[in-house]
Amino acid sequence: MEAWIDFAKGPLFAVTFLIMILGLARLLIIQLYNLIISKGGRLKNAPWKSILKDAATWFFPVKHLIKGTVIFSAFSFLFHIGVIIVPVFLADHIVLWENFLGANLPAIGQGLADFLTLFTIGCILVLLFMRIFVRRQRAxxxxxxxxxxVMVLFPFLSGYLASHPGSNPFTWESMMLVHLLSAEFLFVLIPFTKLAHIVLYFFDRISGLHWQLRPGAGDRVAKALFDEEARV
Amino acid sequence: MSTIPEESKVQVIKEKKRYPYYIENPVEENRVERFLEAFAAVLKYTDYKPLLDSYCNSSAKCNRCAVTCPVFQVTHDPRDIPCYRTNLLLDTYKRYFTIGGWFKSRFTNTFELTEEIIDEMLDGFYRCTACRRCTRECPMGVDHGMITRLGRYILSLMGIVPKALQVSTREQLEGETHNTSQIPKAALLNTLEFLSEELKDMLGIEVEFPIDKMEREYVFFCAVSDYLLEPETLMGNAAVLYASGDWDKWTIGTCNYDGINYGLFYSDWHLENIIKQLIAEVDRLKGKNILIGECGHASRSAHDFVPVFSNGKPYPVFNFMEYTLQCIREGRIKLNRDIVTEKVTYHDPCNIARSGWIVDQPREILKSFVPDFVEMTPNGQDNYCCGGGGGLVSVDEIHDFRMNIAGKVKAEQIRRTGAEIVISPCANCKKQLKELVEHYDLPCQVMGIHDLILKAIEIPGAKSAAERKEEAAMFAM
Structure with a gap:
């Protein structure tokens, strides 16, 4: 079991983390390329001020949250706080970042980490519950x-149990292995599923820029389809 | 006993369901193939691909859009959830135009585009008023309005587009009149003459509308239907221009006098060519700025797309309310606060308010001369659509949908204000709201902001506003 844990902590972590980084970098490059190269000069005419102002309101979205689906929205927002802070700033994870990336990040205290972990687990359960029981959402x-x-729930739950032997009905080793493997599976999933919004979110928020249509494109589409001038 | 064979009955019901609006040449065969062919061409020549890639990987399906949508609020039908509708297109894109979708289809019983899904799209995309209220509340920033428009664009390329929109844009681009209401130049000139006479009767001022004047500060475009249906709005516009001392600074062109652009609602090709037609008219007249009358989508299409489709430096575009407010602030026009005694509310047209462009200006204008002004709730950028947005107001055959579903929330919103006058500075909204007022028997009248200004404006050398009010009251008796 020890050897499996070492493997998961070492080479498997490095490979899956690299897959995530490269996958996200690919998405980032494609989006940047399309914005800068394809749209080019048209971007200077875009209503940047209103787009950025609107995007900014979503980083502290109280104004939006109170407008509808309040419970779901609030739990979604709070869930993201835990999901970002715990994996990055947990003391045990800091060692990993230092080993693999050479980054020396500050750690959060164990008490705060425990609270945020349990809170995130609670948020996931609420979100799951609402997805199952709210008709329009289930639809x-x-x-x-x-x-x-569920896949996001696994590393949080297993991580908490592994660090709290009193609550853990299984062995530390088995729980740690589940923790590592589930987190690494998530790394692989991130660039290929909607978890890619880690990067794409920022592009979605400024997707109003896509109203800067490409001049002449309508003509080319029509010619390709009708082999003549566009039908009116 | 019915004489219609059972088979024909089924066919009739099926036909009715397939196309909820009139189509010039209903497409019956190979619709799936044709849709995919059109989609492929759009992806090849336009910039929508990265947008779809991004949306496919981030749509959270959280349903915030559902609760913001005035259509869903009435029907509670999952098919009216903006995200559901958006996903019809995103699923098609993922399945047929991404490697992941192709890969998945080799191993699983995955999404397939079917005739039924095309039916759902052609119905769903025109059950959306493209008001983009959901877009403002989507935590992921998915612009459902843009996706609805893209879906409509693809459908239009296979010939599925409401006849009312298609016939209008055809006349605008290829017809003799070059406008959506088919108003010939002679009729325009007659109308302007009539408006001059009306202004003389009402205000006591002699004006001749400036036609085809060169090198003017403003070239004026309104929704061309205003020339037929909203003379008071146009007279209000004229009164402001006269009172401000800018009468010799504007003109109406006779080669193109229609600000309407239905391309904004369903087609990149139409949008671009109608904008180019507008620019060509300003070029011809050597004008300096484009001044758009009271029309939400005409304002937005010119404001947002003149810069996109201009070669060289784009003409600045102003909505008439911006101009009027500037005149008020500079003290160039005076509005009498004692004339309008009714309770007045303001409806924000989605196309100018949702982005935050025209929200405060009309309120500042109204509050300067309307003592009893009341807001709708919600209002401004969060305001509800009238129910006729996205071109739906022009599609007469979906009148029941516009009244009983899309416009219901708006009707209730208006009723709650207790207002006697609803101001709506948009030709489309005005038509829809007038129909709503009649349908729901609301005790109010709908008019443009310049209709109200026309009542209260004080012009040196003309009849006073009080005098005009008295005359109007006597005439009404």
Whole structure:
């Protein structure tokens, strides 16, 4: 078991983390390329001020949260706080960042980490519950929407149990292995599923820029389809 | 006993369901193939691909859009959830135009585009008023309005577009009149003459509308239907220009006098060519600025797309309310506060308010001369659509949908204000709201902001506003 843990902590971590980084970098480059190269000079005419102002309101979205689906929205927002802070700033993870990236990040205290972990688990359960029991939300949901939530739940739950032997009905080793493997599976999922919004979110928020249509494109589409001038 | 064979009955019902609006040449065969062919061409020549890639990987399906949508609020039908509608297109894109979708289809019983899904799209995309209220509340920033428009664009390329929109844009681009209401130049000139006479009767001022004047500060375009349906709005516009001393600084062109651009609602090709037609008219007249009358989508299409489709430096575009407010602030026009005694509310047209462009200006204008002004709730950027947005107001055959579903929330919103006058500075909204007022028997009248200004404006050398009010009251008796 020790050897498996070492493998998961070492080479497997490095490979899966690299897959995530390269996958996200690919998405980042494609989006940047399309914005800068394809749209080019048209971007200077875009209503940047209103687009950025609107985007900014979502980083502290109280004004938006109170407008509808208050419970779901609030839990979604709070969930993201835990999901960002705990994996990055937990003391045990800081060692990993230092080993692999050479980054020396500040750590959060164990008490805060425990609270945020439990809080995130609670948020996931609320979000799952609402997805199952709110009709309009269930109508929209696909298996992947449930699957990803459960996959995010795994590393948090296993991580908490591994660091709290009193609450852990299994051995530390088995729980740690589940923790590592589930987190690494998430790394691989991130660039290929809607978890890619880690990067794409920022582009979605400024997607108003896509109203800067490409001049002449309508003509080319029409010619390609009708082999003549566009039909009016 | 019915004489219609059972088979034909089924066919009739099916036909009715397939196209909820009139189409010039209904497409019946190979619709799936044609849709995918059109989609492929759009992806090849336009910039929508990265947008779709991004949306596919981030749509959270959180349903915030559902609760903000005035259509869903009435029907509670999952098919009216903006995200559901958006995902019809995103699923098609993912399945047929991404490697992941192709890969998945080799191993699983994945999404397939079917005739039924095309039916759902052609219905769903025109059950959306493209008001983009949901876009403002989407935590992921998915612009459902843009996706609805893209879906409509692809459908239009296979010939599925409401006849009312298609016929209008055809006349605007290829017809003799070059406008959506088919108003010939002679009729325009007659109308302007009539408006001059009306202004003389009402205000006591002699004005001749400036036609085809060169090198003017402003070239004026309104929704061309205003020339037929909203003379008071146009007279209000004229009164402001006269009172401000700018009468010799504007003109109306006779080669193109229509600000309407239905391309904004369903087609990149139409949008671009109608904008180019507008620019060509300003070029011809050597004008300096484009001044758009009271029309939300005409303002937005010119304001947002003149810069996109201009070669060289784009003409600045102003909505008439911006101009009027500037005149008020500079003290160039005076509005009498004692004339309008009714309770007045303001409806924000989505196309100018949702982005935050025209929100405060009309309120500042109204508050300067309307003592009893009341807001709708919600208002401004969060305001509800009238229910006729996205071109739906022109599609007469979906009148029931516009009244009983899309416009219901708006009707209730208006009723709650208790207002006697609803101001709506948009030709489309005005038509829809007037129909709503009649349908729901609301005790109010709908008019443009310049209709109200026309009542209260004080012009040196003309009849006073009080005098005009008295005359109007006597005439009404």
């Amino acid at each position: 929209m949901s696909k298996p992947m929407d449930y699957f990803l939530l």
